[in-house]
Structures are given as C-alpha cells and as structure tokens.
Amino acid sequence: MTIIAPSLLSSDTFQLEKQLQEIKSAGANYLHVDVMDGHYVSNINFGPKYVKDLRPHTDLTLDCHVMAEQPEAIIDSLMEAGADIITFHPETTRHAYRLIEHIHEQGKKAGIAFDPSVAIAAYRDLLPLADQVLIMTVTPGFGGQKFIPDMLEKVQEVTELKAQNYYGYDIEVDGGINDKTGSQCKKSGANVLVAGSYVFAGSIKENIAQLK
Ligand SMILES: O=C(CO)[C@@H](O)[C@H](O)COP(=O)(O)O
Ligand SMILES: [Fe+2]
Numbered sequence: 001m002t003i004i005a006p007s008l009l010s011s012d013t014f015q016l017e018k019q020l021q022e023i024k025s026a027g028a029n030y031l032h033v034d035v036m037d038g039h040y041v042s043n044i045n046f047g048p049k050y051v052k053d054l055r056p057h058t059d060l061t062l063d064c065h066v067m068a069e070q071p072e073a074i075i076d077s078l079m080e081a082g083a084d085i086i087t088f089h090p091e092t093t094r095h096a097y098r099l100i101e102h103i104h105e106q107g108k109k110a111g112i113a114f115d116p117s118v119a120i121a122a123y124r125d126l127l128p129l130a131d132q133v134l135i136m137t138v139t140p141g142f143g144g145q146k147f148i149p150d151m152l153e154k155v156q157e158v159t160e161l162k163a164q165n166y167y168g169y170d171i172e173v174d175g176g177i178n179d180k181t182g183s184q185c186k187k188s189g190a191n192v193l194v195a196g197s198y199v200f201a202g203s204i205k206e207n208i209a210q211l212k
Helices: 013-025 048-057 075-081 096-105 120-126 151-165 179-188 204-211
Strands: 003-006 030-036 061-067 085-088 109-114 132-136 170-174 192-195
Touching: 003 170, 003 204, 013 048, 013 204, 030 048, 048 061, 048 075, 061 075, 061 109, 075 085, 075 096, 085 096, 085 132, 096 109, 096 120, 109 120, 120 151, 132 151, 151 170, 151 179, 179 192, 179 204, 192 204
Parallel strands: 003 030, 003 192, 030 061, 061 085, 085 109, 109 132, 132 170, 170 192
Antiparallel strands: none
C-alpha cells in the first residue's frame, strides 16, 4: 500500500478545514508538515503552534519534516504539540544518533532526510534505527519545484539496503511528486509519497486517487 502525505505547505490556510475533510475522504494517510527555520533553508512557515492547532482537527498521522539547524531545539515542542513522526536532516545536528534515540524515547517515530547533495553512505549507520528515510527529490525549502530524476537512484539504494539488511524503515519521497514522478518513485521502492502543489491544484480527491 502506498501512503499518501499531502504537504500542507501548498494548502489554503483559510480553507483548511474543508481541505482537511477532502484529504481524509480521499484516503490520504499522513499530513506532511514542513517546519523551516530560515537558516537551513531560506523560508519560514509552520511550527509547534500550528501542529498544536491542527492536532484536534485530524486523526491522520502528523508527519513533521524539520528543515532547521539544531533540530533538537524545536523537536520536543513539536512532539508535545502532537507530531507523530519527526524527520530531520542529520547534517543539521552533531548527534543524530542520539536524537533518533530521544525521539523514540518520547514514543514517536524518527525519520532521517537526505538533501540531494548528501550521500546515503554519509549516514549509513543511522539506517538500522530509522522508522522512515526521506529522499528529497528537490532542494528543500519551497514547494512547486521540479523533480530531480537522478534521485531515483538514491531511492533504489535505500530500497536495496532495506531488503539486504531487513531494515524496517518506510521510504518517503518529497519534492516535485505528481502522478508520473510518483509512479517512478514507487517503482524504485518508495512507499510514502509527499505531494504539495500537485495535490492542491484542482481536485484534491482526483489528485490523491492518481497518486495512489
Ligand atoms: O519539504 C518540502 C519542501 O522543502 C516539501 O514537503 C514541499 O512542500 C513539497 O512541495 P511540492 O514539490 O510537492 O510542491
Ligand atoms: Fe517536506
């Protein structure tokens, strides 16, 4: 089964209640919440307050993608606010291994995200601990960018490592995902598709059905 994670970065804040209902009835599984700090990436949007406000309005899994330097400074607030999955970029912290353990100690799932310029080999030792491996298929920071086809090799790489070593992580892709690129990612082994601009342009129901 493919898990669909609409990225709320492309949602309409003033239509959010209605859009959440459409997402749910279309059968999406996660809500993807991008948390940015204006330093690691040059954009700022959602934070713990947003996650806290969102939590009572949905029973979907809140999949927080943290694009921030020193993520340890914000992830406790996100977990307290109701995040279910915390995915961070390991190059943003000195002690990524410890941070995964900390997320697990709070009863949450931990993901590691790979920027297009970061090799899987650089954080190979984190793979056995991860609940989710996020392969960025654009440079992080903004919605609506073009999918980078070379990242399919990285998706295949983590798919093979998972099979060879019986690792338990989900493989998530994020950036430029639509019906075509989503299908390519699925063929390469991805089982969680994040999509923002594609899902929210036109019919949310039809777009989610296409991704599935
Ligand atoms: O993490 C990010 C961007 O950094 C994403 O989650 C975007 O929200 C994806 O948007 P689209 O590329 O699907 O429009
Ligand atoms: Fe994201």
